[in-house]
Amino acid sequence: MSGDAFRTFAKGMALGMQSGSISVPYHLLRCYRQLKLNDTEAMLLIQLIGFKQQEMKDFPTIDELQERMGTAPELVIKSLQRLLKDGFISIDEEIDAATDIQYERYNLTGLWEKMAVLVTEEIRAERQRLRQSSALTDSDQPNLFNIFEKEFGRPLSPMECETIAGWIDQDHYPEELILLALKEAVFAGKVHFRYVDRILLEWSRNRVRSIEDAKAYTQKFRSSGR
Known part of the structure; x- marks a missing residue:
């Protein structure tokens, strides 16, 4: 196989691997x-x-699993039994409507x-940690989460708490x-997280610290009529 042919073959294989990916x-x-x-x-x-995703097989056999994993059938069976016992998986019995x-x-x-x-427990723990770390000196004053909940007029969802945590821990916004x-x-009049995130991103891009x-940036922004 020539160099060009090999590169073409490799490129095709790479595309095939991408199309055969699973989630x-x-x-x-x-x-x-954990x-x-x-x-x-x-x-x-x-x-x-x-x-399930690529071969549409909802119930692969022990032999198929053993061959795919390259391990002993006994270990596959033992692992399946443990997953069933601890509730990670279950086996459903159904009737095919077409064939009965x-x-x-x-x-x-x-x-x-x-x-x-x-994941919910992790978010709850992170929220508690941030509540403690962001508590103001005056205990009567609300912290960051309380202020968001007050402005939104409702409790924050776990995903929204994670967003605030990301702003602090990952993006390092004060x-x-x-x-x-x-x-x-x-x-x-746009009280939602995407708009707040957009403001923070805009400030970050313009070196607002x-x-x-x-x-100053907001005043300039409004004066320019943008």
């Missing part, structure tokens, strides 16, 4: 140890997801529910800038 929840890869799963059990779950034949399929609802509980962005959103910078 594996990031939280499964990140948190399977779910008390070992490597074999986590890989078995990924294989079940892959069989009974068939079985793996149900991964238990896995999704366990991951959802874990709390006073976040509050000022919230005030700008309220002033504009302090309250004074933000006020």
Whole structure:
């Protein structure tokens, strides 16, 4: 095979691999140890997801799983038994409407529910940590989360709490800038997180680092009629 032909073949293979990808929840890869799963059990779950998404097989055989994973059938059976026992998966029995034949399929609802509980607990813990770390000197004054809840007129969702945590921990926005962005959103009558995030991003792009910078930029922004 010539160099050009090889490169063409490799490019085609790469495209084929991309088209054959599956969707594996990031939280499964990140948190399977916290779910008390070992490597074999986590890989078995990924294989079940892959069989369902790419091959439309809801109930792959032990031989198919063993061949795909390259491990002993006994280990596959043991891992399946543990996943069933601990509620990560279940087996549903259904009747095919066209043929009236009974068939079985793996149900991964238990896995999704366990991951959802874990992620929710992480968000709750992060929210509590941020509440404590962002508590103002005067305990009677509300913290960042309380202020957002007051302006929104409702409790914040876990995803919204995670957004605030990301602004602080990942984007490193000062709390006073976040509050000022919230005030700008309220002033504009657009009290939602996407608008607050857009303000913070705009300030970051224009090197706004302090309250004074933000006020000067906002004044300039309004004066220009943008």
